[in-house]
Amino acid sequence: MLKKFRDWLDDRTGYRNVVRPLQRRVLPTGPKWGHATANTLLWMMLTVVITGVLMMASYSPSTTSAWSSVHYIDQNSAGAFLRGLHFYGSHAMIILFAIHTLRVLVVAAFRAPHEIVWITGLLLMPMVVVWAITGNPLSATQRGFSQIEVEGNIIASTPVIGPIIQRLLIGGDEVGNLTLTHLYSLHIFVFPLLVGLLLAIHLHQVYRHGLGSSPDDGSGGPARPYWPYQTVRNMTVFGITFSIVAVLAWRQGAPLDAPADPDLPHWTRPEWYFLFLFELRRYFGGSWEFIATAVIPGVALLLLIGMPAIDRMASKRMSAVFRGAIILAGVVAWGTLTGASVWRDWGDKEHQSLTAELEGHAERARELADRDGISPAGAISLLRNDSQTQGPRLFRQHCVSCHSHVDTNGEGIVAEEPSAPNLYRFASREWLAGMLDPEACASESYYGNTEFAEGDMVGSVQDTLADLDDDGKASLAQLIAALSAEAMLSSQAALDEQARADGTIELGVAAMVEEFACIECHKIGDEGELGAAPDLTGYGSADWLRALISNPEHERFYPDTNDRMPAFSASDGDSSRNLLTEHDLDLLIRWLRGDGEHQPVGATSGPDENASTEAGQGGRGPMRQLPTYRLIRTRHPRPRLMTPPNPSPTISCLHRSHLRGKLCGIGTV
Amino acid sequence: MNRRTLIKWFSRAIGWTCACIVAIPGIRFITEPLRRRSSGGGITQRVVQLANLRVGEPVQTTITGSRQDAWVRYDQETIGRVYLVRETDDTVPPEQSKVKAFTAVCPHLGCAVQFDAGAKTFNCPCHKAFFELSGNPVSDSELGYRNPTPRGMDSLECQVVQEGGTGEWWVEVTYEKFEYGLTTKTPRA
Structure with missing residues (x-):
């Protein structure tokens, strides 16, 4: 067949x-x-x-x-x-x-x-x-x-x-x-x-x-x-x-x-097989570069093309020597130039x-694409809207001239001449504990290198908080818990919830108002006046940070006593005149607060969560319990979300409500 | 088996092995759409308030949802269109009122069906299929030619529900996609 x-x-x-x-x-x-x-x-x-x-x-x-x-x-x-x-x-x-x-x-x-x-x-x-x-x-x-x-x-x-x-x-x-x-x-x-x-x-x-x-x-x-x-x-x-x-x-x-x-x-860097040209180019400056990139390879190619003719003219022995020389020269030149380039990068x-930074970005982009999918705007928006990527970049660009962002092991973004507080886990309990510590308060991690080193705040911390008895220490811890809860940090959501439930926060607010008399200078809620010192209402929250970074000389913050901090976004509605756009400001704040973007349920990422809060108390427990979303999924054209107090994730949730719906539905309901 | 035969088979074995190592993933790769389940079925949404529907005046509404188009994710896009036909007027209490829902695609070959307010029929411009308000195909005799549709318009699960907060009555539709060209309504796999 x-x-x-x-x-x-x-x-x-x-x-x-x-x-x-x-x-x-x-x-x-x-x-x-x-x-x-x-x-x-x-x-x-x-x-x-x-x-x-x-x-x-x-x-x-x-x-x-x-x-x-x-x-x-x-x-x-x-x-x-x-x-x-x-x-x-x-x-x-x-x-x-x-x-x-x-x-x-x-x-x-x-x-x-x-x-x-x-x-x-x-x-x-x-x-x-x-x-x-x-x-x-x-x-x-x-x-x-x-x-x-x-x-x-x-x-x-x-x-x-x-x-x-x-x-x-x-x-x-x-x-x-x-x-x-x-x-x-x-x-x-x-x-x-x-x-x-x-x-x-x-x-x-x-x-x-x-x-x-x-x-x-x-x-x-x-x-x-x-x-x-x-x-x-x-x-x-x-x-x-x-x-x-x-x-x-x-x-x-x-x-x-x-x-x-x-x-x-x-x-x-080019691909490995072009590294030799990359290296060769270094030896030909300016307008002579084409000699390295076009003339030398071209001449080499022509020489090789002419080999049959050269071979015919030369004696057998001469030809063998010539070929040997060409091979040796070629291999040695390629090897040396490539090696030199690799060696240079090595050091x-x-x-x-x-x-390493670009590889980190690559990994992050793939991770985000796998997790959330890619919007019609294209893959470029993956990292552009990612606070974990943009936060450090913006911080390096705008903040690091004064602020550091360094954890207790010294890892992070280090200011060469820190002249303002270290913002690592700003407004968290441990950050506040440091600021209200008589010694740490005047260190370079807080007010040490600012005009406030000699100011009323440092003075009163050193005067009133130096020799607290046990009751006083307990009140201070309550105060810290209450003030930190104002920030509504997602990494502290569980602790805040617990403190709210067992009355710690109420006691802490009372301590601010009465025992430690913070309201003599600060405003918190309905107590105290603005003008003398920063508003403690919503201290460290996204809105508070946005307002402070936009204009530190606003009456809520330092109307008369601002040290050197620029107003990054003072003109409302005209972002071309601002140092930071709305979008960048938002990313920076999200990163500072460790909010993340569209954090899926059960995710463990987020740069700032490993700092243990009040060691032992939180333990290995729910360090990062995410807000519980409840989704009315099947009843309305646009699924609506009900969220507990933490407001910032809501925005992102609405943004991706549908995906969210699936994730939340599985995770928490 | 002599040496020559052996090395013949050895050569063939290597060649075919390499070919398979390319071909099998190659086939798997290009046949991926066959293995991907369509996410068509079962999205329930409140689409319109009952008060906005009139008897005998079908209303087209959209079903929104997220859609994954290969490498692009669209959030809150129109993923389907639905005709709502109210069958009982305001004399009937809302909880007992009847509303029918049809997908706005022709069961023949999937063109978009339009409503002709004058003739009170749904018609498909592609192959001139006609449907009555009930969704049934217009009979051949009435049409004067063979109605090309194999079945009536695809009805969707639909109910009237009261919104908790406002007390408004809404029409709720469960959107699904069906296979075209069959005489019976078959959900798409």
Whole structure:
């Protein structure tokens, strides 16, 4: 049956005339392991092409969707594996290509009649590398976008045509949607086509003239058929290479950095195979950089292309010496430059902390995408709306010139010259306990380096709280509990709830009003007057912080006694005139308070929760009991939420009420 | 088995193994939509106040919810449209009043059904299917040609409920999606 079909097919197409000679190919000097790299390269290219075509089914090239769609591929374990094969396979291709070229050079397989094999091979090499490079930015990661930006500028440094090519490639001045669509069409169509054409010529020439092992390299054996004697060698080498790639793809997966965002620091390293150019560039300053990036590689390529001619002119011995020198120079130059670049980064603390920061962002972005999904605004909004990411950034930008944010182990954001209180867990019980401690109060963690070091507050703390008896200490603890409850910190919700239930807070407020007479200067609730000292009503709450940071000289805070704190958001409604936008202010406050964004039930993240409050009392108990939401889910077009006092999560809840509904429904009802 | 046969099989084994390691995840990857369950069924929402419905005047309302479109999550989007047909007037107390709900998609091939206020029929512009206010297909004889719809409009579970706080009477609909083209109403898997 099958035989009949084959006969029919052959009769109509004559395919056997094409296939038979391939099947019955004979290697005049026998099979060699050395031939296997080229074949492995071919199979690896096929693997990369197939996995690439599969991924095309779920990839979308635009700045809003590229990262999300790649992450979507990764969320499917089969997809993540395919992407890993594609990624590591492309790296393997480049390594195999280098080995293949070196081998051809060593055995002088470029000799007549293999000149065209050699030249097409050499042209394929940079083409495959560029093909690989056009793929890197497609996931629209910070790393990928930084790379294409730099690569574009490298191209632009070529005189005359450089800037034109750059503009065409990038699609304008800035990396964006057009860059992605351009790179995508290059990556999936133009380069495969060009590589395919060159490869067809290359393979046709190999077939026509035989594998280019020259008989004079002395390793020739008796003639053997290609199949299966060479095939088994090819398959063994390919099998091993493929296993390594597959294991990496399975265990490691292809990396996915943070979504590209101009606000994030730039990633400044190329792929490993281009590090040598990166290093070489350092030695050519300014407008001479193109010598490193275009002239030197171009000359090297031309020299290699000229090898068959050089070989013919020189004596056998001279040619061998020359080839040896080229190989040695090439390997040593590449190795030294790459090594120098790696070595430099090894010792560069700044680069390492930047790398670590970006990796942290990448991890966080993936975590948020898995948890909450990605909004139509795209993956860039994941980190932009994440207080855990933006809080430290904003704090470093605006606050660290005076304030530190350092935990008890000294970890955190350290001000070089702290001249204002450490804001780590501001308004929490332990923070307040420190501020109301006669010694700590005047230390640099609180008022030590401010004008208030000599002020009434420090004075009265040192006078009245220095020698408390046991009753006094108990009252002070109640005061602290009551004042801290004003902040409504989510990390203290359980403690606050408990204190409210057992009357501690009532006693604490009474202590503020009567025993310690805070209201002589401060206002709390209806007691006391504004003007002399900050309002303690809602002390440390999101609203209180927003008002204070917006304008510390507001009458609620320091109308006459503000030390140096700027008004970050004084002009209402016109954020262009403010140091901090509403959005940034909100993120900063959320981070300071450890509120988190859309904290799902049962999540344990949040930077500030490990500080134990009143050691032992809270113990390992419900450190971070989240507010219990009750959701009327099935009764109204827009599910409504009822929340307990803590107001800030409500906003975010409404925002994502539907998702919330599911989570809350499971978790608390 | 001689050496030649052995290495033939060895070569084939490696080749096919590698091919499978690519092909199996490849197939799994592209067939993922087949394994993903649609989240169509069973969203219950209050859509409109009873007082806003008149007998014989169907009202179209939307069902909102979040929708995951591959890599994008849409919050509070319109995920479906529903026609409400009030069948009893104000003489009937609200708790006994009857309201019918239909999905606003044609059971034939899923086009959006429109209401023709003049003819008091629902009609589907795609293949000229017509439905009565009760949701039943208009008969072929009345239409003058074969009504292309295989079944009547898909009714949804619907009840009139009182809101706790305000005491207002609301129509509550449980939204579901159904397979097209079948003669019986079958929830989509």
